[in-house]
Structures are given as structure tokens and as C-alpha cells.
Amino acid sequence: MSDGKKGGTAAAIERLRELDREIQLLRRSAALLNWDQETKMPKGGIAERSEQLALLEGLSHERLASAEMGELLEAAGSTEARPAGGEELSPRDGDFLRVLRREYERATKIPTRLVREIAAAVSTAQAVWVDARSSDDFQSFAPHMDKLLKLNIEKAEAIGYEKQIYDALLDEYEPSMTTERLGEVFGELEKALVPFVQELVDRGEVEDSFLRQAFPQAGQEAFCRHILSDMGYDFSRGRLDVSAHPFTISVGGNDVRITTHYRESNLMSALFGSIHEGGHALFEMGIAEEHHTSILGEGTSLGIHESQSRTWENMIGRSIPFWRRYFPVLREYFPGLLDGVGLSTWIRAINHVQPSLIRIEADELTYSLHVILRYELERALVNGEISVAELPGAWNGSMQRLLGIRPKNDAEGVLQDIHWAMGAIGYFPTYALGNLYGAQFYRKMEKDLGDVDSFILKGDLKTLRKWMAENIHRHGSSRTPAELLEEVTGEELQAGPYISYLREKYGKIYEL
Numbered sequence: 001m002s003d004g005k006k007g008g009t010a011a012a013i014e015r016l017r018e019l020d021r022e023i024q025l026l027r028r029s030a031a032l033l034n035w036d037q038e039t040k041m042p043k044g045g046i047a048e049r050s051e052q053l054a055l056l057e058g059l060s061h062e063r064l065a066s067a068e069m070g071e072l073l074e075a076a077g078s079t080e081a082r083p084a085g086g087e088e089l090s091p092r093d094g095d096f097l098r099v100l101r102r103e104y105e106r107a108t109k110i111p112t113r114l115v116r117e118i119a120a121a122v123s124t125a126q127a128v129w130v131d132a133r134s135s136d137d138f139q140s141f142a143p144h145m146d147k148l149l150k151l152n153i154e155k156a157e158a159i160g161y162e163k164q165i166y167d168a169l170l171d172e173y174e175p176s177m178t179t180e181r182l183g184e185v186f187g188e189l190e191k192a193l194v195p196f197v198q199e200l201v202d203r204g205e206v207e208d209s210f211l212r213q214a215f216p217q218a219g220q221e222a223f224c225r226h227i228l229s230d231m232g233y234d235f236s237r238g239r240l241d242v243s244a245h246p247f248t249i250s251v252g253g254n255d256v257r258i259t260t261h262y263r264e265s266n267l268m269s270a271l272f273g274s275i276h277e278g279g280h281a282l283f284e285m286g287i288a289e290e291h292h293t294s295i296l297g298e299g300t301s302l303g304i305h306e307s308q309s310r311t312w313e314n315m316i317g318r319s320i321p322f323w324r325r326y327f328p329v330l331r332e333y334f335p336g337l338l339d340g341v342g343l344s345t346w347i348r349a350i351n352h353v354q355p356s357l358i359r360i361e362a363d364e365l366t367y368s369l370h371v372i373l374r375y376e377l378e379r380a381l382v383n384g385e386i387s388v389a390e391l392p393g394a395w396n397g398s399m400q401r402l403l404g405i406r407p408k409n410d411a412e413g414v415l416q417d418i419h420w421a422m423g424a425i426g427y428f429p430t431y432a433l434g435n436l437y438g439a440q441f442y443r444k445m446e447k448d449l450g451d452v453d454s455f456i457l458k459g460d461l462k463t464l465r466k467w468m469a470e471n472i473h474r475h476g477s478s479r480t481p482a483e484l485l486e487e488v489t490g491e492e493l494q495a496g497p498y499i500s501y502l503r504e505k506y507g508k509i510y511e512l
């Protein structure tokens with residue numbers, strides 16, 4: 001390699017880093033406007049806000065899909081695999097180029113006409129979906145769903161795929177995941193979960209009426225902040241606010257905000273919602289400084305992100321040691337409300353397994369089955385095995401098979417989630433993938449730290465957070481999900497560790 005070429009590569013990378021920095025600054029500025037829209041903005045601001053966001057989105061897309069970006073990526077050389085890029089590249093440059101190239105290719109492979117058509121179809125479909133759900137009218141939503149399905153198929157064809165068309169859609173949310181692998185692990189999970197859920201349901205009712213008392217909001221907020229602080233959420237680099245739907249948003253590497261939603265008669269909602277979002281936020285807060293304001297400065301995929309939020313919410317936040325430590329603390333925040341409730345009654349109540357129709361209200365055990373249902377239907381739709389008209393029937397049939405219950409109407413069935421109206425096909429699997437990755441990471445954490453329960457019992461959650469930051473968070477998106485999993489655990493994706501974890505946990509709680 002000549003010196004001239006080396007200089008050319010270095011210069012190309014330097015300019016690419018400048019362009020990328022501008023893109024990230026535009027995106028984070030848009031993130032702040034989004035945060036404001038969901039938390040503080042007066043209703044009247046919406047029209048101009050939409051215009052502001054569209055402008056920022058246009059500016060960052062322009063840079064990403066520019067001819068200059070294409071030429072620079074070409075000049076920087078081939079970096080298809082990490083870290084085996086061009087020989088002269090450091091791993092850091094190799095990671096950077098690989099992720100930037102991936103985004104550039106996705107941005108340029110999809111024709112602008114198709115991007116606009118999808119945006120327009122989504123905006124109409126969402127409004128129709130809101131009405132269709134409230135009036136339980138799938139027929140009115142069906143033509144829009146049909147259009148979004150066709151546009152998604154067109155998008156997948158434009159992006160390209162090796163084996164199955166669904167791979168191209170999945171890849172947007174979970175890079176390099178394949179339909180084949182997903183089918184295997186979800187199949188294994190389904191086979192284990194369906195009879196296990198039934199076994200627990202057969203154990204009978206669980207006393208949980210005390211969860212539906214009026215818990216003053218001030219106490220809920222104070223307790224949430226207490227737990228978040230113990231987890232290591234840094235309030236000097238973040239905020240906790242209120243929004244209709246809880247979310248986490250990075251306005252910068254040192255400004256990672258979360259929101260929650262308080263309901264007086266439901267303590268669980270804000271509490272576990274905050275812990276969940278706190279898990280997402282710790283990921284973003286734990287990313288190494290060198291990746292801040294770069295394309296590598298966010299979590300690597302939705303599935304890996306969910307692994308962190310679900311580990312905190314369920315594996316830690318709903319565990320026996322967690323409540324041995326924190327139940328007495330919780331009681332202090334709500335004097336008199338939980339006096340007659342014993343620790344094991346509490347733990348059983350917050351881990352109550354009950355097949356239900358609505359995914360976002362599902363317990364830890366049945367949750368993955370809701371996701372598998374949607375994944376199977378999406379794959380069948382994309383492959384042309386079922387039509388949109390057949391969707392409600394297929395939904396109800398799957399619900400019966402997986403959870404043993406049947407929706408009375410489409411509003412509590414096929415119309416319940418907004419994702420399809422948002423044009424998102426291939427998104428749902430990441431929710432259940434998070435459970436699987438989470439259990440694999442947790443098992444490795446137990447190997448490294450020893451008795452993890454003993455740290456939880458002491459309220460020393462920061463030691464767990466430190467392990468996660470060192471092993472997972474700091475890498476940002478410099479590894480693909482599969483690479484990260486392999487690097488941390490030495491394994492590929494598996495269902496076994498998650499299934500064992502569930503059996504052990506529920507075996508104890510239900511005294512099987």
C-alpha cells in the first residue's frame with residue numbers, strides 16, 4: 001500500500017467523521033424537539049414542530065445519502081467485516097466505517113419515491129388505526145395495512161436479502177439476525193412456554209388486590225427516583241419526566257432522559273416502567289466517551305437494548321432478592337398501605353402469571369408468546385401465506401393456540417398495537433430477543449461476579465451496572481448483536497438459558 005493511498009484513506013476517514021458528527025448533531029437536536037413534544041410542548045405547537053422535525057430529518061438524510069458520502073466510503077476502502085478491514089485501518093476506524101456504510105447503503109438503496117410513499121401511507125394509516133381500534137372496525141384499517149405490507153415488501157426487495165424476504169425487514173431493527181435462526185429459537189421457546197404457563201395457571205388464583213389501592217403520585221415518584229439512583233442512573237446526566245407513553249431518549253452522550261407515567265391505582269405501571277426505561281438509559285449512559293456524537297454512540301440494536309431494560313425490569317426488578325431488600329423501603333414510602341401484605345405474597349402478586357389479551361399488560365412469562373404470535377403472522381403475511389383479510393382470524397386462532405384465550409373483538413386482538421400502522425414489520429421480534437440475550441448475559445455476569453443475589457440483597461445494584469457497562473454498554477454499536485453476544489458469552493443466540501431462568505424463578509415463586 002503506497003503512502004499516497006494511506007494518506008487518501010486517512011483523509012477520507014477524517015472527512016467522514018466530520019460528516020457523521022454533523023448528522024449526529026442534527027439527530028440529537030431532533031431528539032430534543034421530540035422529547036419536548038412528548039413532555040412539555042403546548043398542544044398548539046404541533047404544526048410548526050412537525051415542520052421543524054421534518055427539516056432536521058431532511059438535513060441529516062441529505063448528508064447521509066450524499067454523493068460525497070458515497071465517494072468517501074469508496075475511498076476509505078472495503079471494511080465489510082470487523083476488524084478485518086483494509087490492513088491500514090485501526091479496529092476503531094473499521095467499526096466506524098462498517099456501521100456508517102451499512103446506514104449509507106440502507107439510505108441509498110431505498111428510492112426517495114418509496115421513502116415518501118411509506119411516510120405518506122404511515123401518516124394516513126395511523127389516523128385510520130386510531131379510529132379503527134376505538135370502533136373495533138378492522139375492515140376500515142385493512143386496505144391501509146395491505147398498502148403498508150406491499151410497501152414493506154417493495155422496501156425489502158430494494159434492500160435485498162440472501163434467503164428470506166423477512167430477513168431484509170428484520171435487519172433494520174436487528175442487524176444480521178435471520179428468519180431461520182429466529183424461527184429456531186422462537187420454536188424452542190414456544191414449546192417450553194405454552195405448557196409451563198398452563199401448569200402455573202392450574203395452580204390457581206393469586207391474591208393481588210392490594211396492588212389496586214390508591215398510591216399517591218408523590219410517593220411513586222420518590223420511590224422510582226430512589227431505585228433509579230441505586231441502579232446508577234446519573235441524574236446529573238439525565239432527567240425523569242412524565243409522558244403519555246414512557247420512553248428513553250439520548251439528547252447527547254451526557255444527556256440521557258427517561259419518562260414515566262403515573263397511575264394512582266396502579267403502582268406497577270410507573271415502577272416497572274421506570275426501571276425498564278432506566279435499563280435503556282444506563283446502556284446509553286455507559287457508552288464510551290470516544291463514541292459520543294458518532295454513529296457508534298448508541299446501543300447496537302433494539303434487541304440488545306431490550307436485553308438491558310428487561311434484565312433490570314424482570315430479572316432484577318421482579319426478583320426475590322430485590323424485594324427482600326426493597327419491600328421494607330417501599331412500605332416506608334406508602335405508610336399504612338402495605339402493612340398487611342407479606343413479602344412472599346407481594347412477590348407472587350408482581351409475578352402473577354395469567355394469559356391475557358393485551359401484550360403491553362402481559363406478565364413476564366406470557367409476554368414472549370405475544371411476540372411470537374406477531375412474528376409468525378408477519379412472516380406469513382410477507383411470504384404471501386395469508387392475506388390481510390385473513391389476519392383477524394389467524395390472530396384469534398394463534399391466540400387460542402399459544403395462550404388458550406380468544407379476543408372477543410379485533411380492538412383487543414389484531415388492532416391492539418400501533419406498530420403495523422407505523423409501517424414497522426420486523427420490529428416485534430426484538431422484544432423477545434431481548435429476553436433471550438438478557439438471560440445469556442446474566443448467566444455470564446453470574447460467572448464473573450459470583451453470587452449476584454448477594455449484591456442485590458445489599459442494594460448494591462451499581463456493581464451489576466458496572467459489569468454491564470464494561471462488558472456491553474461501552475461498545476455502543478461498534479459490534480453487531482451477534483458479535484457482542486459472542487464476545488461477552490462465547491455463545492450464539494440460544495433459548496435455553498432464558499427457559500432455565502424462567503423455570504427456576506417461577507418454580508421458587510409458585511413452589512412447584
Ligand code: ZN
Pocket residue numbers: 276280306309
Ligand atoms: Zn424497552
